[in-house]
Amino acid sequence: MLIKLSKLSVFIFFLTHLQIQSKVNLLESYLESKKKASFEQYSKDCLNKNNWESCSDTDFILLTKLLNEEVVKKGSLIYPEREQRKGRNGIVELFLRVDESGNVNHLHTIKTECGFGDIGIKQNWQSDDCALFEKAAIKAIGNWVYNPIFIENKAVIRKIPQRFTFIIDETTSQITNDQFIELSNKEIRALNKAIKKNDLEALIEFASGKAPENPLYFYYLALGYDEKRDFENAKINYLNFISKTGNKYFIFSNKAKMRLITLLYQGDEYKKVVDIYDADFKRFVQERDPGDQYLIAYLLVASAKNIIKQDIQALNMFLNIQNNLAEKASNESTKKILIENASYNIDMILK
Numbered sequence: 001m002l003i004k005l006s007k008l009s010v011f012i013f014f015l016t017h018l019q020i021q022s023k024v025n026l027l028e029s030y031l032e033s034k035k036k037a038s039f040e041q042y043s044k045d046c047l048n049k050n051n052w053e054s055c056s057d058t059d060f061i062l063l064t065k066l067l068n069e070e071v072v073k074k075g076s077l078i079y080p081e082r083e084q085r086k087g088r089n090g091i092v093e094l095f096l097r098v099d100e101s102g103n104v105n106h107l108h109t110i111k112t113e114c115g116f117g118d119i120g121i122k123q124n125w126q127s128d129d130c131a132l133f134e135k136a137a138i139k140a141i142g143n144w145v146y147n148p149i150f151i152e153n154k155a156v157i158r159k160i161p162q163r164f165t166f167i168i169d170e171t172t173s174q175i176t177n178d179q180f181i182e183l184s185n186k187e188i189r190a191l192n193k194a195i196k197k198n199d200l201e202a203l204i205e206f207a208s209g210k211a212p213e214n215p216l217y218f219y220y221l222a223l224g225y226d227e228k229r230d231f232e233n234a235k236i237n238y239l240n241f242i243s244k245t246g247n248k249y250f251i252f253s254n255k256a257k258m259r260l261i262t263l264l265y266q267g268d269e270y271k272k273v274v275d276i277y278d279a280d281f282k283r284f285v286q287e288r289d290p291g292d293q294y295l296i297a298y299l300l301v302a303s304a305k306n307i308i309k310q311d312i313q314a315l316n317m318f319l320n321i322q323n324n325l326a327e328k329a330s331n332e333s334t335k336k337i338l339i340e341n342a343s344y345n346i347d348m349i350l351k
Contacts (some may be wrong), residue, residue, distance in 0.1 A: 006069065007013070008271045011073050012020065017304075018053075018252070019283075023346075024239050025349075026182060026350050027350060028067065029065075029350070030064050030350050031066055032067070034059070034063060034312060035060075035063055035151065036069075036151060038058075038059040038060040038063055038312065039060050039225055041058075041059065041060070041117040041152050042055075042058050042059070042061070042086060043056065044059035046058060046159055047157065047158075047159060048155055050107065050159075052095040052110050052161045053270040055095075055160060055161060056264045056279075057313070058087075058163050059312040059313065060243075060313055061158070061160065062313065062316045063312060065316075066195070066315075066319070067315060069149050069287075070146065070147070070149070072102075072145065072146045072147070072299075073143075073144065074140070074143070074144050075140050075141075075142065075143025075144060076140065076143075077136065077137070077140045078136055078139070078140070079136070079166055079168075079311050080133060080135070080136050080166075081130035082132060083114070083132050083133065083166070084168065087116060087168055088114050088115060088168075089114065089115065089116065089119050089165075089166055089167050089168060089245055090112070090113065090114035090117060090133035090165070090166040091099050091112070091113045091114070091119060091129055091133075091163065091164070091165055091166075091253075092109070092111075092112050092130070092134050092163070092164045092166075093109070093110035093111050093112075093136040093161060093162070093163050093164070094108075094109055094110065094137055094138065094141065094162050094164070094267035095107040095108050095109070095159065095160075095161055095193060096141060096159065096160045096161075096162050097158070097159050098146045098157060098158040098159075098160060099157055100148060100155035100156065100157055101148060101155070102145050102146035102147055103145060103146075104141050104144040104145070104146065104147050104288070106138050106141060107159065109134055109138075110115050110325075111127065112127055112130035112131075112134045113125050113126070113127050113130060113134055114126065114127075114129065114130035114166075115278075118221065118250070119165060119167060120250035120251070120280075120284065120288075120310070121250045121251065121284075122250070123179055123248075130152070130309075133164075133166055135235075136164075136166070137164040140164070141162070141190065145170040146158070147214065152188070154184075154257040157236075157263075179317070183216065186263060187210070190206055191203070191206065191207075191220055194206060199319070200224045200227050200228050203220060203223070203224040204221060204224040204225065204228075206226075207218075207221040207223060207224060212273060215241060215244035215245050216241075216245070216249070217240045218237045218238075218241035218244065219237075219238075219252055219255075220291045221237040221240075222234050222235075222236075222238040222240075222241060222256065222259070222307070224260045225237060226238075226259060231266075231267075232265065235260060235263050235264065238256040238257075238259055238260045238263075241253075241256050241259065242256050242260075242276075247278075247280045249332055250280065250284075252291075253280070254280065254284045254294070257276050257277070257278075258293055258294050258297045261273050261276055261277065261297040261300055261301060262293075262297055262300065263284055263294070264276065265300040265303070265304060270307045270308050271304075271308055273300060273304040274301065274304050274308060285297075285325065286320075286324075286325070287299045289328060291330070292329055292330050292334045294330075295325055295326075295328060295329060295334065295338060296337070296338075297315065298321065299321060299337075299338055299341055299342070300316065300324065301342075302317035302318050302321065302342070302345070303345065304322055305317065306318075306334040306345055306348075306349065311349050313348075314349065315343070315346065315349050318342040318345050318346050318349075319346065320341075321338050321339070321341075322339055322342040322346065326338040326339045326342070345346055
């Protein structure tokens with residue numbers, strides 16, 4: 001019996017291995033079949049322009065990453081000593097050109113930001129005194145070499161936006177409630193009183209009166225309508241909050257996006273779901289421990305991209321859920337939902 005069980009286990013392992021290898025082969029075949037067309041679109045949208053936004057998260061760059069072709073040997077990113085002594089964090093975004101041999105050149109700097117505290121919240125950060133961070137980032141790419149990428153046996157150039165973060169861990173705070181510093185203590189007490197009592201009418205009335213003076217109140221107005229299940233007004237006010245404040249209030253902006261993604265998806269507004277999803281929400285989900293609601297929202301974005309035929313973008317997101325993000329789920333039930341949905345959609349794309 002022990003021998004039979006052992007043979008059965010080996011057979012099951014062998015079958016599982018074959019199934020995994022078959023899926024890997026199917027994925028590679030699918031990606032290779034899309035490579036030429038995606039490069040042609042990439043050439044038109046990105047290479048023929050000097051606009052970093054046209055080169056950001058393109059299908060072709062995603063394909064090369066998924067095929068493990070975008071391999072790069074990186075030099076060390078050295079924290080500027082003077083900034084380290086100050087305790088300042090920094091973000092630098094560069095626009096790079098990778099030639100046919102894989103050598104890297106700095107085209108221009110997209111942006112620099114630096115300051116104290118959380119790199120998402122960026123409270124009182126500035127962009128005009130960050131030269132040391134920019135210099136360090138440009139110096140680092142001087143030692144980078146990418147593997148060449150070939151289209152029909154011909155090496156091609158690439159243009160790539162690249163983000164660098166300089167973080168001193170002990171100064172990076174996850175505190176969120178201090179973001180709304182424009183509100184007076186009296187206003188905060190009034191908001192908290194209505195929220196604590198779950199007095200939604202009072203919350204909506206108070207926030208409605210204050211919203212024309214300060215766009216922060218659109219968030220609380222949306223929250224009140226959301227809790228009342230008046231989802232149309234909730235969507236309107238979440239959108240007002242985001243459009244008027246951008247990503248200034250990082251945590252709250254991403255809470256608003258998470259709810260908008262969920263509500264818009266439930267209303268079959270898939271294009272709007274994809275429009276709400278941005279680089280800040282992506283980083284929030286991937287780089288932090290966001291919570292199950294955000295992981296589900298990320299899954300909904302992937303599904304929306306799939307529905308509107310952005311299949312390579314969707315495939316990349318589903319693979320990221322399956323291989324990485326599902327592990328962030330707080331319980332096995334959510335983890336199972338994420339993995340099963342991702343796996344099903346991957347199979348559907350590859351068929």
